[in-house]
Amino acid sequence: MSLWSRISNALRSERLNREIDEEFESHLEEAIAAGRDPKEARRAFGSAMRARESGHAVRVSGKLEELVQDACFGARLLIKNRGFTAVVLLTLALGIGINTVIFSVVNGVLLNPLPFPHPEQLVALHESKPNFANGAISYPNFLDWRKDNHTFAAMGLARGYGFSMTGRGDAAQLSAEFLSDGFFAVLGVRPVLGREFTPADETLGASPVAMISEELWRNKFDGAPNAVGQTITLDGKNFTIVGVIPASLKLQVSNFQVCDVYAPIPQWSNSILMSRGAGLGFHGIGRLKPGVTIEQARADMERVTGNLAAAFPDDDRGIGASMVSMKEQIVGSTRIFLLVLLGAVGFVLLIACVNVASLMLARASGRGREFAIRAALGAGRGRVIRQLLTESLLLGITAGAVGLLPAAFGLKAALHALPAALPRAEEIGIDFRVLAFTSLISVATGILFGLAPAWRVAKENPQTALKEGGRGAIGANQRTLSALVVVEVAVALVLLTGAGLMVRSLVRLWDVDPGFDAHNVETFNISMPPAMASATAEMVRAKHRALNEALAEVPGVTAVSQTWGAVPMAGEDDQWFWIDGQPKPRTNNDMSWVIDYVVDPDYQRVMKIPLKRGRFLSRHDNEHAPLVVVVDDVFANKYFPGQDPIGKRIDLDNFGGKAAEIVGEVGHVKQWGLDSDDTQQLRAQYYLACLQVSDDFLLGMRSGSSFMVRYNGNLAPVIGGLRSTVRHMSNEQQLFGEQTMESIVADSMASRRFAMILLGGFAALALLLACVGIYGVMAYLVSQRTQEVGIRMALGARRSDVLLLVFKGGARLAAAGMAIGVVSAIGLTRLMRQLLFDVSPTDPMVIAAVCVLLMLAALAACFVPARRAASIEPMRALRTE
């Protein structure tokens, strides 16, 4: 019979019953016609009812109706055993719930395609340079790349910026991006209103135009359609609005991020914009032509950059184009992190399954009599196994449904707790794939934990079960239960090891000396009044002095410095030089590169950077004094190994080759973060005085400046004081982007810390579940051995012997699990090497600590059963049977 007719039979079982009746009536008619006594014939058919029943079972619904019966019976049973059901459901729902949450994150971040048309064609573009594999692209190079390539349908370039908007209420700081024309067309994004930048907008000297975000359009222009064509005043310059970018656009790639306002690149007043050697923080995106692979594009760009290197050897020798698929660029760094988490929650679910399996097993052996009776009454063994599996599937699916609830409602909340570092967080949600995943693991879970008891029942002989009062297979059950505990301990050990390695990595990281004291240091920016846009170098210096003096007066502030170059762990900047007396290298790329900190004399007091030799910058190092530079010890060891660098001179290319004298040496600062600084190529650092930088550099600071202050006492009043001081000086300038140095340092560890917290949480959960499992099994074993213990005690065993017996049993199981767990952990933790810092994936300390912890937990779990065993009254125990 086909499945279909089986199903339709089940649905039409009423009709089938009628048909069977009809067949019997017809049979009866024949019998009576053949001369049988009608009464006797009907009596003979007393068994007709039975025949119909079994005929029905064979014929009609078959499996389907049994399934409904099993499910109803199972549901009744589960409702009757409320406590048992609640424990099982809670355990499983927890396991399935966290799996659903983590999977929906993996799904949203790693699996789903980027939300753009033909996302597979999108790539992120960078310039590869001797010091940076993925460096910034100079604007002239980009223009040539775009013009000369044959493999890209379109290319775009972007760089972040901050505009000060005036003329619409209070001055406001707007996040901005400078874009090449057609940037959004590369992505396939259309403005909701107006148009995108055209090539005409992107020419030098074109009249200023801008696109604004939908949010800004709604807030400042009331969403009026005539906003296009109006002007907006940014940094004192009037921009005509040409388009509005939809709020639905979510993207953060390379140096582009969704912001308030967009302007064409040539509107950036930067005197070295057209310098081919200057990266200036531009990074690109591109859309490959249909059918073009990324390898073909790489080959094509190799040709393009090769031609440029030949045409402009000074700037472009050694410069190439590097590219990676946009999705990889955005999410690549999170892959290991997310997969480790997914693995971890998978293990937690496994432990939950094992726990439930041992519960079901213990219960199934309690139900031995029930199954034996059913078997004796003619229920097939398969039927009993089906019954058990139906029950466990029922539990699994219900738990899945319960587990979905927190996942559905808690996901958004959980995402807020994510480090900002997690890309595509806003795209995470529950979709079809997540639901399919949850259904799948619910069913798999049900089968997994249902198999053990079903298997045991299948092996049981109903006769012995009946004879032994439903305790037929205790010995076999003990072995199966013990095996389950061993599995549990092993899995818990793997998880605990992972978490332990993360904890140790973080401890190691915290122990790393950043080279400065982040405590009580606040960083912030101040935007300048629009009038400053046309200031001379002299005016910028005057403003610089005035701001430093005013801020130093704020109560609580003990030292002030502006930071115009790199900021440790927060902003990178580099310059190049050659040692005085040597010939000037022909190209920038042949020069020595250095991280530059352009600061004020108080910077050393703000950051408490240790002085090794000579002196730090002083108030006398101003625009009238000879150019001086302070270097760090990495610089000194690299360029003047074994010598005293003080008094040595270097020629700074960014100052037109002007020579600067080294007047001091300070300790190295971990610019690239606590973890990776030691392995970076570019580590040498030097410090220049703000007042001594070239006029070109100085004019770049007309729109705003960054600050760092050291303060005493509470931060809040200090911030208040700084704010009012800034406003007091001019209501057209404002303070923004304040952040403590401590939070900057903490952010550099955010994703690791997050991984540690989550892994730690999951491991704790696993430990708890494993302990519950050990407790359950030991308690069950003790209850089954009451008699034995009674006999032992009657024969003279002391209570301590009994205690020891139980503890030994638990310890033996834990030890076996730990042995398997250690081997598995050594195999698995190497997969998370990327997340670790200065710790081997097989760190013996961590593994040893985890083993001790697990053993203690296992013994603790044995405590209650052991006490129960020790308190057995021998006489009563013997009398119970």
Added chain:
Amino acid sequence: MAKADALQGSLDLLVLKLLSRRPRLHGYAIMAAIASSSGEVLRVEEGSLYPALYRMEEAGWIRAEWIKKDTGRRARVYELTASGRRQLGTEESRWQAVSLAINRVLREA
């Protein structure tokens, strides 16, 4: 009951054999045919016959069809399928082998 016991394990064989000889019998006719052709020695009860019929129908050895009887009542008649014919072959040779073996034992004992 003793008579039914004698039939145990061979009911399928009997039904299949009967249907191979005389297709399209209804349940009562099969019962009657078993009784008459065994010289009234073998008797099948309804409670055994019908489950067996349904089981064999399920297995695809026989198929059923409703026909209209002269009395106006409908009756369900059964006939052998190709796979039923094969099954009959298997069962028959198995029976031959068993009865041969039993006879040999009886002779020697």
